[in-house]
Amino acid sequence: MPENLTHFEFDITRSEREKLNGHKSITIWITGLSGAGKSTIANRLESKLFKAGIKTMLLDGDNIRSGLNSDLGFSTTDREENIRRIGETAKLLMDSGSVVIASFISPLIENRTTIKDIVGEENFVEIYVNTPLDSCIKRDNKGLYAKAILGDIDDFTGISAPYQPPSNSDFEISFESSDYEEKLKAIISKIKTSISYK
Amino acid sequence: MPENLTHFEFDITRSEREKLNGHKSITIWITGLSGAGKSTIANRLESKLFKAGIKTMLLDGDNIRSGLNSDLGFSTTDREENIRRIGETAKLLMDSGSVVIASFISPLIENRTTIKDIVGEENFVEIYVNTPLDSCIKRDNKGLYAKAILGDIDDFTGISAPYQPPSNSDFEISFESSDYEEKLKAIISKIKTSISYK
Numbered sequence: 001m002p003e004n005l006t007h008f009e010f011d012i013t014r015s016e017r018e019k020l021n022g023h024k025s026i027t028i029w030i031t032g033l034s035g036a037g038k039s040t041i042a043n044r045l046e047s048k049l050f051k052a053g054i055k056t057m058l059l060d061g062d063n064i065r066s067g068l069n070s071d072l073g074f075s076t077t078d079r080e081e082n083i084r085r086i087g088e089t090a091k092l093l094m095d096s097g098s099v100v101i102a103s104f105i106s107p108l109i110e111n112r113t114t115i116k117d118i119v120g121e122e123n124f125v126e127i128y129v130n131t132p133l134d135s136c137i138k139r140d141n142k143g144l145y146a147k148a149i150l151g152d153i154d155d156f157t158g159i160s161a162p163y164q165p166p167s168n169s170d171f172e173i174s175f176e177s178s179d180y181e182e183k184l185k186a187i188i189s190k191i192k193t194s195i196s197y198k
Numbered sequence: 199m200p201e202n203l204t205h206f207e208f209d210i211t212r213s214e215r216e217k218l219n220g221h222k223s224i225t226i227w228i229t230g231l232s233g234a235g236k237s238t239i240a241n242r243l244e245s246k247l248f249k250a251g252i253k254t255m256l257l258d259g260d261n262i263r264s265g266l267n268s269d270l271g272f273s274t275t276d277r278e279e280n281i282r283r284i285g286e287t288a289k290l291l292m293d294s295g296s297v298v299i300a301s302f303i304s305p306l307i308e309n310r311t312t313i314k315d316i317v318g319e320e321n322f323v324e325i326y327v328n329t330p331l332d333s334c335i336k337r338d339n340k341g342l343y344a345k346a347i348l349g350d351i352d353d354f355t356g357i358s359a360p361y362q363p364p365s366n367s368d369f370e371i372s373f374e375s376s377d378y379e380e381k382l383k384a385i386i387s388k389i390k391t392s393i394s395y396k
Contacts, residue, residue, distance in 0.1 A: 042208070
């Protein structure tokens with residue numbers, strides 16, 4: 001802490017907020033290729049938790065890159081800073097009592113390690129959306145793979161930049177496997193149980 | 199928004215979260231000199247709101263400078279970036295449904311304007327803690343004024359850097375005026391009423 005900052009003991013702590021909410025606050029980190037179905041899973045997960053009365057907040061490229069990290073580009077340094085700030089924001093949101101659902105490609109092992117270190121391992125739940133690259137390219141619902149293959153987008157994960165799959169995720173799900181629905185429901189139910197105080 | 203980001207319509211919006219919480223989310227910005235009593239007021243305000251079931255989150259130099267903004271120093275550029283990020287974080291916290299209580303010296307009019315622009319004027323409530331400089335120096339509960347007067351801290355607000363008082367705060371309160379308690383209670387009660395949906 002810089003020298004001219006001092007610490008004030010506030011009465012309301014994260015633990016007080018968690019008690020009021022009736023659930024723990026955690027960070028659910030959703031990683032996977034572009035087009036793997038991360039947003040769809042994030043949305044389903046958040047809706048279900050929210051409808052169960054859980055305080056949720058969703059972070060993704062849209063609300064982060066357009067605001068807090070609008071000053072950052074896509075250089076290696078800026079990508080690292082992007083991840084660091086997302087981690088710190090998730091931490092503040094957890095302090096506020098929220099269950100944070102964060103949906104980011106986060107292609108490198110070190111990206112996910114950074115987040116885990118900042119939010120604390122005990123608060124970190126990882127979902128790896130392991131939809132195969134071929135299927136992501138076939139779906140290409142944002143038209144980004146077409147551009148990346150043509151070379152119109154540099155450093156595109158899966159095409160011209162690596163994706164390092166997590167080796168030890170809490171959950172793994174493929175958007176196009178036959179048991180997708182069943183698996184998603186199981187994930188949501190397990191997370192719900194794990195954070196509940198009831 | 200950068201070209202390779204797209205927008206996904208999530209089901210749970212700020213307005214849904216506000217409805218679930220039973221109150222609007224706003225940013226209460228507490229400005230004033232070092233030692234003016236901002237933290238004490240922030241703490242009282244938060245405790246009262248929290249005990250009324252309101253979702254609150256407190257931001258101050260302690261939790262911001264030690265985490266999200268730990269990469270920033272105290273140059274003019276870094277101070278501006280510090281304020282911008284606080285504004286963007288407050289916005290995300292409001293999106294999550296929280297009443298944000300932010301306690302920062304924020305000495306310049308343009309600092310408070312930046313915040314107001316980011317969070318939106320309709321969400322911005324300003325409390326000016328106008329404890330006179332003499333009293334802040336006399337209290338000097340952090341020992342910072344003594345150092346600043348000796349020149350051991352550069353650009354210290356009130357001593358070697360300006361404080362531009364707000365001309366049009368929503369609330370104004372002095373830590374040492376005789377009606378302090380009464381005024382603080384009135385401020386808290388007015389804020390509570392203004393955000394309630396009930």
